[in-house]
Amino acid sequence: MIGATDPPSRSSCPGELEIIRLIRRTVERSPAERVETGIGDDTAVLLPQPGARLLATTDLIVEDVHFRRAWASPFDIGWKAMAVNLSDIAGKGGQPLWALVALALPAPADPAEVESLYEGMRRAAAPHGVAIVGGDTSVSPRGWFVNVTLLGEHLGVPRLRSAATPGDAVAVTGTLGRSAAGLAALEAGRARLGAVRPETIEAVTASHLRPTARVAEGRWLGAAAGVHAMMDCSDGLATDLGHICRESHVGARVELDRLPVNPAAREVAGALGADALSWATSGGEDFELVLTCDRAAVPALRDGLGRATGTALTVVGEIEALEKGVTFLGAGGVRVAIPAGYEHFSG
Secondary structure (H helix, E strand, C coil): CCCCCCCCCCCCCCCHHHHHHHHHHHHCCCCCCCEEECECECCCEECCCCCCEEEEEEEEEEECCCECCCCCCHHHHHHHHHHHHHHHHHCCCCEEEEEEEEEEECCCCCHHHHHHHHHHHHHHHHHHCCEEEEEEEEECCCCCEEEEEEEEEECCCCCCHHHCCCCCEEEEECCECHHHHHHHHHHHCHHHHCCCCHHHHHHHHHHHHCCCCCHHHHHHHHHCCCEEEEEEECCCHHHHHHHHHHHHCCEEEEEHHHCCECHHHHHHHHHHCCCHHHHHHHHCCCCEEEEEECHHHHHHHHHHHHHHHCCCEEEEEEEECCCCEEEEECHHHCEECCCCCCCCCCC
């Protein structure tokens, strides 16, 4: 568990205790609500709200798998490590509250990089009232490893993957494909992007490096009547809607021409000769929300979410009883083969 006081001297290679002191100084810039004991002891003491359901999620991000230091700064890495966990809590309609961070870095650790990493996490967490309350540090034999465990609460019924019902509409928040476009732009380099506008490149690369979790949208939808199943879209629509179908023992039909493909992603795809629709279905890391709901509730959900958060809700298909998995339909209702999103250990 992280604990200690006083910032380290940067004139020599820091030891673990000095790194812990630096971490504590950084994260304590944000207030910590309902934390009886945070960093400073070997276990955090937290004050959950009576009657609330506790939500817990954890995500590990690994150098050269989830990020590349060639273009991701320590601040970017910290931001993303926190955002992917915030998105999981958002997908259940919950309120994120407390984070534990396990960090492994090659020696010698650079204090400036560690401070920037934790500042990225703190800045991603602060708008949602999340406090970093502890964790662990270790030397790594190769590369950076950042694991965040995030705890949250839900005062009602969390929206699970297993609650989709035949006849439900399938809907997504926001737009899809921009993170995959950002990765493609980073890999390609500015020279290959031709006439793509600088603001377009900035928009898609920012979406990849510093994604925004739909926490406010998740809380609003999680409390709204008519919403059944919900989760965040982290591995791509094809994969994540497939998770809902599998856990709910249903099938889904998605009409490709209804997908809200991000305009900036289309612009980047045009310059690179890529398929923006493929990025929207299988690219992943957009961290939008995919949900199923009563079809009759769609107008109220769409209008209410727009008023409450400014985020669009788009119906892209429906849940079916007769088939399992996800069927994508193109023009004229013709089935289109869509690859699944990223999967670890798939080779």
